[in-house]
Amino acid sequence: MTSTWVSAAETTSADGGVTGFVTGLVERLGGPGAGLAVALENLFPPIPSEVILPLAGFAAARGDFSLVGAIAWTTLGSVVGAIALYAVGVVLGRDRIRAVVARLPLVRQADVDRTEAWFARHGVKAVFLGRMIPIFRSLISIPAGLERMTLGTFLLCTTLGSLIWNTVFILAGYGLGENWPAIQEWVGAYQNGVIALCALALLWFVAARVRRSRQELR
Structure with missing residues (x-):
């Protein structure tokens, strides 16, 4: 088993300290370590799931723990991390968010109203699908808390x-074995695409709002 983890650590050493930290957790704690790493990933995005999950699959393939155990522990970790961010949303509350928005340039209270109305209609789908989109995987829990989505629905x-x-x-890590780091490249492309779309949407919003502000001043 030691040689397995030495090989994994050497394979991923180029990725820096985050991968080493995750590898160490899984090496020392097994399935619970993978679950803990996933919980932390929700709170600290620099810990990427594309490292944790394939590594857990690789460990399961080597017999360090079962495949079912890897899925169960990491899913538990995802839920625990999401609950923490849901609680952040509850503590922040709608009033505080509205107070912050009131101080932001180009953003209006009507934007908040529209966002709340959208979440009221599509919150269930947003939380479910959001768990499969980089960046939004963690962030979606905060508006769920802000809008006080029923805890049972949120958990489901x-x-x-x-x-x-x-x-x-x-399963990808389980199937790829020692080649599991290759998954990071695929997810990296997916994540970069999401970031690009978010950047374009932000640019469009700013441009539209600036244009409207200029028209109102005429």
Whole structure:
């Protein structure tokens, strides 16, 4: 088993300290370590799931723990991390968010109203699908808390979405074996695409709002 982890650590050493930290957790704690790493990933995005989950699958393939155990522990970690961010949303509350928005340039209270109305209609789908989209995987829990989504509904959507995401990457790591780091390149392309779309949407919003502000001043 030691040689297995030495090989994994050497394979991923170029990725820096984050991969080494995750590898160490899984090496020392097994399935619970993978679950802990996933929980931390929700709170600290620099810990990427594309490292944790395939690594857990690789460990399961080597017999360090079962495949079912890898999926169960990481899904539990996803839910625990999501609950923490849901609680952040609850503590922040709508009033505080509205007070912050009131101080932001180009953003209006009507934008908040529209966002709340959208979440009221599509919150269940947003939480479920959001668990499978980089960046939004963690952030979606905060508006769920802000809008006081029923905890049972939140847990169900979070668990199902996380189960699908985790299972796909764990099975990929299980099948690829020592080549599991290759998954990071695929997810990196997916994540870069999401970031690009978010950047374009932000640019469009700013441009539209600046144009409207100029028209109102005429």
